[in-house]
Amino acid sequence: MDTESACPETRNLYRTFFYKLLRNYVVGSLLVILIAGSSVVLATLNLPPEEHRRLGFIMLLSLAVMTIVELIVFLRHIKPIRQGLNSGAGLKKLKAAYVQTHRLPLLTVFRILVPHLLGFSVPAVILTSCLLSRGLLNFPVLYMLGASLGALVIAGMHAMLDFFLTTAAIRPLLVDLKIQANKKYQVELNAKGYKFLSIRPKFLISGMLIGTSPLLLFSLVVHFRLQNSDAGLFQNYWSWAGVILLIAAAFTYMGARLITQDIERPISQLYDAMNDIKEGQMTKIPNIYSDEFSKLVSGFNMMVGSLQHREKQSQVMLDSYFVALAAALDARDPYTAGHSLRVAEYSELIGRLCSMSTEELAIIRKSALLHDIGKIGISDTVLLKEGRLTDEEFNQIKAHPILGENILVQIEPKDEMAPLLPGVRSHHERYDGQGYPDGLAGEDIPVLGRIIAVADAYDAMTSDRPYRRGMAPSIALLILEEGKGSQWDPAFAQVFVDHMRAQLFSMRKGRA
Template structure:
């Protein structure tokens, strides 16, 4: 069901609920339980109510058709203009207030006026045995019931309009890439809603009871005390139920936006920086707007921090590579190979990003190795190799001293354990198998392949095929067989694609 059809269905349901409570519920109780009527007079009054009710319904339908037209037009059109969307958006915000007008006008002039005319005719012709001033009292009761009905409909429509407002806003966003706003165009303050609702909810029961008591006492001069209290109890019960309904609707209209804001603040605390749809036209609209500005500011700050963090990783990697011309770009290539393996393994994007950062910094500990050892042309002595083997621990210590935030702590295992071997013969701790953290096992493959295929002062880098053959032989001993196999699959696939592309060149 489309949002517009669902909205109309809810409006109809709201009207039925409001009418049953206010008009047929309260009105019928007051007519048939307050007046002393014969069976024929009850039938005539029922006839008057049916005729007047039909006139009221026809009047309300005409007003509803006029009010809903701007909203209806954008759902009937395949390509509504921005002006039409703005008009529909404003109308949807105003619809609760338009509903009040739609209820009050037809109730007073479509129901009460025809009912008064028909009653006067029937009283004048002697069919109804009622004093004429009862018509004036009936007008007073009709006004009270109409206002209560309008109040109930206002709050029910206010809740129903939220979804259609969101949908119109999404349509405008797709068309214009900027959200619609109600600020400066329409504002219905909470102060007015509370004042009118509280005033009428407190005064309505008293006035309605006074009105009913006046008629009842006039009708039944001989009423016994027990019968009076039986009647009064019923009237008070009906009035109490109606007032309670109005109070609950008023409370809900305030509670829901507060709960929505509270939920969104909790989401922000958990890291979900999603803005709210601003579907309100009262003071809550300013609160939601302020919330969205806050979220936008947090997003901008996070983007700047992310850029600074990226610069931090890039500068560190470049600084390290700059120390040794023969290993320039090594950290970046290891990061690229690691990302390929991670994507092939189906790791989530957040984990892939952490892996990339860890790979960029995996050799940061070499900053602590002396140049005469790190840049030595010939073969390293055992003592010098022991110094080199300390660089993973040095790197982890450096990053721990930086005091990385909690979300970046997963970088450390990749830096510290990328030289561990699957068979337990690696360093710095001699871990084996799946005791080696995931980043360490994965990056070990990428680091070894780039080390084998890169030129060094004392040797030339070996061909890709030979390096891949060594990784094939080392699956399960030096490297994690799963990540090694994924890397071999990636490289062979890329080689096949390259050969295929080359063969297609004329």
């Protein structure tokens, strides 16, 4: 399957991508042949022209074998990508193409270190061994082993360069695949399940290759040169060359590790801060950097500041929304005007006296503001009736907690309303199980319901009604105290009674 049925833009994008990979491969392969052939083999040997030609033929033949083997593997690697870019590709193939594109840099490393290196080295070793055995080449077998080691070192360098070049080449393709999936299937592609190569091994391996490979290659060339020219120097060669290589490797590792840590630190902080934002915590990062990360952290903190401002505005609007709903409800009956707001204040007071968190207090207040919202669904003839209610009318009144819950369930955002539902439904439950609508008892009643029940009862008892005047606060508090454990939660009722009595005592003392 090819990409001919894809749209022109995708075809052009794929061709550009393919030619980039091909260019990287050809340039890297030629460098391997030229450097490994001339620097490690030809430059270290003093051979007659005829033997140089034979070695050149071996390299060309090995190069042909390597090209065929690697081309087969390369086509297998990019096949899922070609299939995914086809205009008729389904979502499954698009996902497979996306993941395979992400894997391509590591597959490039595999291709260079396995089919590429072995495809060249195995034929070269076999042919060279045959010519050596027939006397058509004349140099020690150890030279061939040195050349193989040099080829391995250079292949490692080649793999590293191609890894980063391929990483750059796949980016436009990844963007196109995500656009196609979103456009055709409204799906956001991700490489879930694919294990990405982290920064640490990238930097450490690349640093070690960059720092030690040229030195090791140089040491091999000098080894063969000294062996041919100065036997005295050659005897001690690897004693001092090995020390230099070890020192170089140690400094390279330390440098790569320090650079990695310097880059990982701000990235880790940004990642943790983004997780905090995901959990609802707007965390800013201390900007202690003096490089490009300073700009990145500054931009991130600006974004967090903007989100904090928007969240504050949204919260203010949402709070106003709750207050407006409560006011709209209270406006139906002039005698209950302000009831919902007072119940919210009393409920919040109880929560504060019980050392509840800021988040819990906010939920208590919102739930209390809307605790009677279900009365919107009750007719005025019943809700505003001044005389005694019939059993049927009282049953209608008793339905308002369930009506309120049903109303709030339909309001967006649902996750903002969900914590308020238990308080709205259960604020008329009694601690002894004789309340409504579910007949819950004791601590089976949600905390919000038990708190609002105390606040609601106190405000109802102390507020004026058409058929009676409100009770004195001291009498209402006495009723709450007597009813704790039967009608109201004993802990919440007592803490409220104690606080309000202390307030009344302070007021009387102030008047005196």
